[in-house]
Amino acid sequence: MTDDILSATVIAPTTDRMSRAYTWQKDLLLSTDDDSEWNAPYNYIYICNLVLDNLQAATQGDDQTRNRLKAEALTQRAYYLFTLANLYGKDYVAESAATDLSVPLMLHADLEAVAKRATVKEVYDQVINDLTAAVATTDFPDAGRNYIHPGKLASMALLARVYLFKGDYVNALKYANEVLAKKSTLFDWNVLSFSNPLKPTAATILNNPLPQNNIENIYSKTASNQGLLTRFMASSDLLSVLDQKDLRYVFNFTRLTSTGAASTSVNPDFLGTTPNFSIGVPEMMLIKAECLARSGDKDGAVALLNALRVKRFKPADYVAVSATTTDDALIKVLSERRRELLFRGVRWFELKRLNRDERFRKNLSRVVSGQTYTLEANSERYLLQIAPKIIAINPLIIQNPR
Structure with a gap:
């Protein structure tokens, strides 16, 4: 649904859910459809709640282990609540957040619970409370035991992201700074090389770091739906902000078909075995840069951009x-966010928050079988439809306006 995507496989707006989403239809889900965007996060939240409800009664382990696991569960729950809130609720607008509807807050492992939708403010408050409690946990180490387990820096990095999307740039800067003070390592894309320069698939990239081994990652999250994502091409809008000498373009896209034949379209050819939704050092740098630009420090913002970009180009091309x-610094920061956070799962949220600012407001459009479809800035269709099956089970849940 974002402006990064172009599809040649969608030929009609009603054939399947993907086609309906691609053309921003009023009804994305049929009465019989399940919704993995809703069900999967709530399943993970249930697991977190199961841990939080029963951890103190566990007879094995010690208090130090229990405290660490509690902080991990709070961090994971916050991640999924924040994701749900930005898919199904409005972006955070201070004047209306206390009345705008978001998603149900499920804070205990009760499969029979019937909950209404909380407000945007209530969900953001819960997310921030969970993460703040995790950060305050003495027995929570800065880094997790492995990439699956978040550490305190992951909680702080997520707080920086949440505060940015809340529009609280003071706290976003605070947490970005605290993370960067402890972890600031960047991966240099110049160490990558092709065994086949014409087709940069994960199998042909040498010295390719998997997401779990990437030295930039602070909070590792990967997705398993690479097959779906590779059905799409890069939109002309996205290509307009990508320099072809930028290694993020070189290593993530190809102009070849699956058979190796030349293609006029630009297709994602991901750097890694699965799409990487992780929060890393570059995002912290970009959050800091945006906060500096918004506070008037254009030179500080640009210095961060250059520190990042020098690792994304060959020396001769940088x-x-x-x-x-x-304002110019802010525009450059936002453009860099789009390049660096490409296919990281935040562009949809980004469009929603930036549409509130007249300087960055943007209408989206795409053509399918000769017909033009449009998604206007601040449209109600930026809120995903809640599955009719969910509302049938729990009538307390109010459908988003369509």
Whole structure:
């Protein structure tokens, strides 16, 4: 549904859910459809709640282990609540957050619970409370035992993201700074090389770090739906902000078909075995840069951009960026976010928050079988439809306006 995507496989807007989403239809789900975007996060939240409800009564382990696991569960629950809130609720608008509807808050492992939709403010408050409690846990180490387990830095990084989307740039900057003070390592894309320069698939990239081994990652999250994502191409809008000498373009896209024949379209060819939704050092740098630009420090913002970009171009191709005004710096930061966080699962949320600002408001459009479909900025269709099956089970849940 974002402006990064182009599809040649969608030929009609009603053939399946993907086609309906691609053309921003009023009804995305049929009465018989399940919704994995809703069901999977709530399943993970249930697991977190099961841990939190029973941890103190566990007879094995010690208090140190229990405290660590509690902090991990709070962090994971916060991640999924925040994701749900930004899919099904409005973005955070201070003037209306206390009345805008978001998603049900499920805070205990009760399969029979019937909950109504909480407000945007209530969900954001819960997410921040969970993460703040995790960060305050003495027995929670900065880094998890392995990439599956988040550590305190993961909670802090997620707080920086949440505060950014809340529009609280003071706290977003605070947590980004705290993370970067302890972890600031960047991966240099110059160490990558092709065994076949014409087709940059994961199998042909040498020295390719898997997401779980990436030195930039702070909070590792990967997705298993690579097959779905590779059905799409890069939109012309996305290509307009990607420099073809940028290694993020070189290593993530190909102009070849699956058979190796030349293609006029640009297709994702992901750097890694699965799409990487992790939160890492670059995102913290970009959050800090955006906060600095918004506070008037254009030079500080641009310095962060250049520190990142020098690792994303060959030395001969690298050109430092500069900004003439704070607005110019902010525009450059937001463009860099789009390039660096490409297919990281945040672009939809990004469009929603930026549409509130007249400087960045954007209408989306795409053509399918000769017909143009449009999604206007701040449209009600930025809120995903809640599955009719869910509402049939729990009538307290109010459907999003369509």
